[in-house]
Structure formats: C-alpha cells, structure tokens
Amino acid sequence: MNVIEVIPIARTIGTETLSYFTGENIPLGALVKVPLRKKKINAIVVATHPVSDVKSHVKTADFSMRKIDELTSTKFLSPEFMKAVQKTSTYFAAPIGSILTQTVAGGLFSYPDKIVPKLPQPSTYSPMDRFVVQGDDLERSSHHKSLIRQEFARKRSVVILVPTVEDGTYMHKLIEKGIEEYTVFLHAGITKKALKETLHKIQNEPHPMVIFATGPFLALPRTDIATIIIERENGKGYRTPKRPYIDYRVFAEFLAFESNARLYVGDILLRTETLERQSRGEFVESPPFKWRSLSTAEDSLIDMRPDRNRDAPLEKFRILSPLAETVIQTTRTQSEHMIIYATRRGVAPMTVCGDCQNIVTCRKCSAPVVLHEPKAQVQGDSVPFFLCHRCGDRRGADETCSVCDSWKLGTVGIGIDLIAKKLRDKFTDIKLYIIDADTTPTEKAVKETIAKWRAAPGSILLGTDMMLSYLHEPVHNVLIVSLDSLFSLPDFRIQEKIVYTLTKLRTLATSTFILQTRKPHEKVLEYALKGNLADFHRLHIAERKQFNYPPFSVLIKITLEGKRDQIVKEMEELQSFLAPFEIEVFPAFTHTVRGNHVLHGLLRIPREQWPLPELVTKLQSLPPYVALRVDPESLL
Ligand SMILES: [Zn+2]
Numbered sequence: 001m002n003v004i005e006v007i008p009i010a011r012t013i014g015t016e017t018l019s020y021f022t023g024e025n026i027p028l029g030a031l032v033k034v035p036l037r038k039k040k041i042n043a044i045v046v047a048t049h050p051v052s053d054v055k056s057h058v059k060t061a062d063f064s065m066r067k068i069d070e071l072t073s074t075k076f077l078s079p080e081f082m083k084a085v086q087k088t089s090t091y092f093a094a095p096i097g098s099i100l101t102q103t104v105a106g107g108l109f110s111y112p113d114k115i116v117p118k119l120p121q122p123s124t125y126s127p128m129d130r131f132v133v134q135g136d137d138l139e140r141s142s143h144h145k146s147l148i149r150q151e152f153a154r155k156r157s158v159v160i161l162v163p164t165v166e167d168g169t170y171m172h173k174l175i176e177k178g179i180e181e182y183t184v185f186l187h188a189g190i191t192k193k194a195l196k197e198t199l200h201k202i203q204n205e206p207h208p209m210v211i212f213a214t215g216p217f218l219a220l221p222r223t224d225i226a227t228i229i230i231e232r233e234n235g236k237g238y239r240t241p242k243r244p245y246i247d248y249r250v251f252a253e254f255l256a257f258e259s260n261a262r263l264y265v266g267d268i269l270l271r272t273e274t275l276e277r278q279s280r281g282e283f284v285e286s287p288p289f290k291w292r293s294l295s296t297a298e299d300s301l302i303d304m305r306p307d308r309n310r311d312a313p314l315e316k317f318r319i320l321s322p323l324a325e326t327v328i329q330t331t332r333t334q335s336e337h338m339i340i341y342a343t344r345r346g347v348a349p350m351t352v353c354g355d356c357q358n359i360v361t362c363r364k365c366s367a368p369v370v371l372h373e374p375k376a377q378v379q380g381d382s383v384p385f386f387l388c389h390r391c392g393d394r395r396g397a398d399e400t401c402s403v404c405d406s407w408k409l410g411t412v413g414i415g416i417d418l419i420a421k422k423l424r425d426k427f428t429d430i431k432l433y434i435i436d437a438d439t440t441p442t443e444k445a446v447k448e449t450i451a452k453w454r455a456a457p458g459s460i461l462l463g464t465d466m467m468l469s470y471l472h473e474p475v476h477n478v479l480i481v482s483l484d485s486l487f488s489l490p491d492f493r494i495q496e497k498i499v500y501t502l503t504k505l506r507t508l509a510t511s512t513f514i515l516q517t518r519k520p521h522e523k524v525l526e527y528a529l530k531g532n533l534a535d536f537h538r539l540h541i542a543e544r545k546q547f548n549y550p551p552f553s554v555l556i557k558i559t560l561e562g563k564r565d566q567i568v569k570e571m572e573e574l575q576s577f578l579a580p581f582e583i584e585v586f587p588a589f590t591h592t593v594r595g596n597h598v599l600h601g602l603l604r605i606p607r608e609q610w611p612l613p614e615l616v617t618k619l620q621s622l623p624p625y626v627a628l629r630v631d632p633e634s635l636l
C-alpha cells in the first residue's frame with residue numbers, strides 16, 4: 001500500500017497537495033484522476049511513499065485520507081524531472097505546485113501525451129560531470145558544435161538552455177548550420193501550432209537532436225538527453241520576475257544531476273559564483289577556456305576629471321573627451337559604425353538643490369526622479385519633465401526645492417538625453433539612432449532601430465543597457481560615456497555587472513574602444529578595459545568573501561509591503577517565528593511603492609548548510625503576502 005501526494009490541475013495548478021492511499025504503484029509525475037468532494041479531478045503525482053514510511057505521520061494527521069482502489073494513471077512528467085522539481089521547491093523554499101507553474105509551461109498541459117517519450121531509451125548515459133566554458137560568442141558556439149558532433153556520433157541529444165528568446169535565436173543561428181533538420185527551439189513566443197509540431201518532432205525523431213529551450217520548456221519527451229548546456233549563464237532572464245522567485249539555472253543543474261546528464265555552463269564572463277565553484281573543483285574547464293577576453297580594438301581609458309581637461313577650460317563638465325570627438329568624426333568621414341553606451345535614461349539620474357543639497361524625489365514613491373527632455377515624436381511633449389523610473393509618475397520640471405524653495409536645482413550625472421543633445425549640438429548633421437525605454441519601448445522597435453543604424457554607414461547608435469542583448473555583429477568604434485554612477489549603487493553584484501557589460505561591448509569593437517571615467521583608479525575598469533578577467537575575479541571574490549556575500553553565504557530576502565506600523569509589527573513576528581535564525585532588517589532602497597512602505601529582512605546562511613530542512617519548512621509555511629527570494633539578484 002502506498003500514499004501518493006497529488007496536486008490538482010484545473011485551469012491553473014494548485015499549490016496545496018492532497019494525499020490518498022492506493023494499492024497501485026504510481027510513478028512520480030504521472031497524471032491521475034482523483035476524487036475531490038463529489039467530483040473527479042485531474043491531478044499530478046508529486047510524491048509517493050510506501051505506507052510504512054508515513055504511518056506515524058498519518059496517525060497524527062487531523063484529516064482522514066481517502067483510499068482509492070482503482071487508480072488509472074497516465075505518464076506525464078518523468079520521475080527525474082519531478083525529483084528536480086522537488087529539490088527546486090526545497091532550495092527556493094516554495095510550495096511544489098508553485099514550482100510546477102514555473103517549470104512546466106502552461107502550453108505543455110494542453111498536450112500531455114506529447115511530452116511523454118516514445119522512442120526507446122539508449123543503453124548507456126554519460127556520467128554526471130560539470131564543465132565551464134568561458135569565451136566570446138564565437139568561441140563558445142564552436143565549442144558547442146564540436147560537443148554536439150561527438151554526442152550525435154554517440155546517438156545522444158543535447159539541450160541548450162537560454163535566458164531569453166533573443167539569446168536563443170542568436171545561438172541557434174550560430175549552431176544550426178548543417179544540422180538544421182535536427183535543431184529546434186522551444187520558447188513562449190512560438191504559436192500553439194508550432195509548439196505542438198515541435199513537441200511531436202522531438203518525440204518522434206529517431207536521429208539525436210539539439211533542443212534550445214527557455215526555462216519553462218525543459219520537460220522534454222526524450223530519454224537520450226545526456227548533455228545540458230546553460231548558455232549565457234551570466235545573462236539576464238534566468239530569474240522569474242514573479243512569485244515564486246526561482247532561478248532556472250538552479251533547476252537545470254538539479255535536472256542534469258537527476259537525469260545523469262553532463263552539465264556545461266558557458267558565457268563570455270561566468271558568474272563569480274560559478275568561477276568560485278570551479279576553483280573548488282566542482283567544475284572542470286572545458287577548452288578553450290579563456291581568462292583573458294581578446295579584442296583587436298585599441299583601448300583607451302580617459303580621465304574626465306575637470307583638471308585633466310585643460311584643453312577645454314570653458315566647459316566645467318565635459319561629456320565627450322577630445323578623443324571621443326575625433327572618433328565620432330572618423331566614423332562619419334570613413335563611413336564606419338559606432339556605438340555609444342549610456343548608463344541612464346533621461347537627462348541625468350539625479351536632480352539636486354544647489355543650496356541645501358536636497359534630492360528631488362517622486363511624490364508617490366520617494367525614489368529620486370529623473371529629468372527628461374521632451375521627445376519630439378511624442379505629441380504634446382513640449383517641456384522638460386520629471387519622471388519616476390520606479391513607479392512611472394510624471395510631473396512638470398518647473399518647480400523649486402521642496403525644502404528651501406530655491407530655484408537652483410541642478411542635475412548630477414549623465415543621462416542619454418544629455419548625450420544626444422551634446423552630439424546634435426556639436427555635430428549638426430549627425431545620423432543618430434537611439435535605444436532606450438522611452439524611444440524604443442518594444443523589442444520590435446529596438447530591432448528596427450538597430451537594422452536602420454546598420455544600413456546607414458557613418459551613423460551612431462546611442463543606447464542604454466536595453467540594446468546590449470540585441471548586438472551581435474562587430475562594430476568599428478565603441479564609446480562608453482560614463483558608468484561612474486553605477487559604482488555608488490548598494491548592490492554586491494554591481495562590479496561584476498560593470499565588467500560583464502564592458503567585456504561584451506569590447507568584444508564587439510574592432511577598431512577603437514574608449515572608456516571615459518571620473519574614477520580612473522577603479523581597478524575594475526582597468527581590468528575590464530584590458531579583458532583581464534582573471535585579475536578581476538581575484539579582486540572581486542576577495543571582496544565577496546570579506547563581506548560574506550554569495551557564494552560564501554546563501555542570502556534569503558524577505559520583503560513586506562504595506563502600512564508602516566503594520567509591516568514593522570509583522571517583521572517582528574517573523575523574527576520570533578524564524579528564531580534562532582537572525583533576520584537583519586533594513587528599509588528598501590526606495591522607501592515606498594504605490595503609497596505603501598517596503599521593508600526587507602535578510603537571512604544569511606552558510607552556503608554548505610543550505611537548504612536547512614527546519615528553516616525551509618518554516619519559510620514554506622509563510623503566507624503568500626510575504627515575498628521570499630532565495631539567492632536574490634540584489635539587496636535593493
Ligand atoms: Zn533646497
């Protein structure tokens with residue numbers, strides 16, 4: 001006799017499990033019809049135990065479990081997949097049903113028979129091994145291609161997990177040549193019909209395959225998958241934006257382990273966490289593994305502090321260095337292409353009172369507001385305005401200091417609008433293409449703008465972070481106007497993000513790479529400029545260790561939102577509920593959201609101890625209004 005735990009599947013997946021006795025041997029991940037009240041409902045088996053294991057627990061339970069004599073089950077998710085889901089549920093301290101909503105795309109439930117393997121299982125699997133691949137896009141894609149050739153010869157398939165559709169489309173294009181017939185890409189952007197056809201192909205193709213997938217499409221109907229590659233592992237897109245907050249990289253690693261598949265992790269610069277694990281021997285370098293990122297461009301670090309720019313005494317705050325101006329001129333006369341990177345939207349990231357130093361903030365959410373120039377293409381947009389980048393609130397910029405009533409409000413830092421204005425003033429007939437959330441709000445608009453810029457030699461693409469994942473082809477000249485303001489963000493990953501961004505842009509440049517800064521002594525900038533990833537990692541890992549940040553600890557961020565007194569009281573209750581584990585409490589970087597206050601609490605657990613069963617159980621029992629992030633992207 002067995003006890004099975006199931007999760008009902010209606011239009012959505014439930015989060016509560018139901019338990020039943022049954023004499024049947026039902027595999028994990030199977031679909032079953034179970035009685036609930038007076039109806040029979042579909043459910044998925046998330047755990048099974050022999051009765052002997054659970055008897056003591058059953059006796060103390062205050063509900064009576066139903067016994068089902070005849071239970072028909074159909075295969076759905078594989079037991080290996082379900083074990084990975086269980087581990088993910090423990091790791092992120094989230095209920096198993098909510099993990100299923102993130103790891104099994106909704107569309108797959110429409111074709112349950114399509115995700116069950118049909119082809120026979122191969123006789124052997126490779127041993128569980130983990131490898132790291134660090135190199136630029138072309139180096140990685142040729143590494144993956146030779147890996148695929150080997151695997152195809154052994155009659156095995158390869159899965160390539162990607163963070164975004166754009167990343168997948170690009171890598172797919174680099175790899176598919178010669179094996180188009182056996183290469184597919186599953187993601188949320190494909191039509192229902194294409195999803196059904198692709199699943200059918202994966203299920204019935206006798207030849208081994210390369211399957212690209214985003215996080216929710218790893219439930220695949222094949223048993224010959226012996227390799228999982230996590231591509232662009234330092235890229236954005238692996239963490240879910242909604243509850244439960246999980247990370248597909250963690251899930252994929254559990255899945256590789258449970259299915260005895262080899263794991264490869266690749267990027268231009270791997271995460272600090274991954275590189276640390278490699279130094280501990282958890283990962284093996286897969287050649288060519290590059291500690292130095294190469295570029296043919298001539299690189300220059302330009303010190304922009306005022307006293308270093310004596311050639312321009314009239315301008316106390318210079319935006320473009322003489323070298324930058326020369327390169328812009330060359331780009332135009334030689335019909336080259338140029339990218340100018342801006343860190344911030346708007347005119348400047350902050351507006352400050354010149355008399356009392358008060359920072360101008362949003363009236364709704366208290367975040368610093370950003371001054372914007374009116375956009376010519378937006379109708380009715382004629383005067384400068386303040387925009388809150390946190391909550392979207394907008395108001396006219398014609399105001400005095402809210403503290404001392406002074407008119408002396410001035411901007412601090414350099415935003416993209418300011419750079420655009422400067423370029424147009426200095427080079428009157430310049431062809432400028434702009435990418436930021438205001439000018440190109442959609443993916444389509446971003447792609448169209450990049451295509452127009454490519455088609456116009458001698459033109460300049462000026463953009464924020466938003467353009468980065470869409471840039472793949474080499475470009476003559478790259479200029480970074482300034483990313484100094486990023487250093488002041490209270491984010492333990494910021495240095496890594498800066499180096500990642502610079503490394504990506506540097507590998508695109510073929511002729512000139514210019515980095516302007518008022519912080520020329522930041523070692524990070526020097527290492528990034530030279531592509532010296534080894535020294536950057538040594539420096540950064542020492543800092544992470546000193547402050548006990550990941551990977552030396554696992555951080556668990558607990559967030560409460562609401563009326564100030566109420567959330568303070570709730571956090572105190574959480575502190576006593578979770579004792580003896582200590583919660584450090586700190587107000588959010590932005591104090592209020594939608595008129596509510598936000599309070600964060602932080603637990604820090606030694607990495608080798610996580611997941612701690614007693615803490616996981618308590619965290620899983622927290623009510624849904626408590627937002628829980630294990631391994632958060634930032635502490636902000
Ligand atoms: Zn003031």
Ligand SMILES: [Zn+2]
Nearest residue numbers: 362365388391
């Ligand atoms: Zn706001």
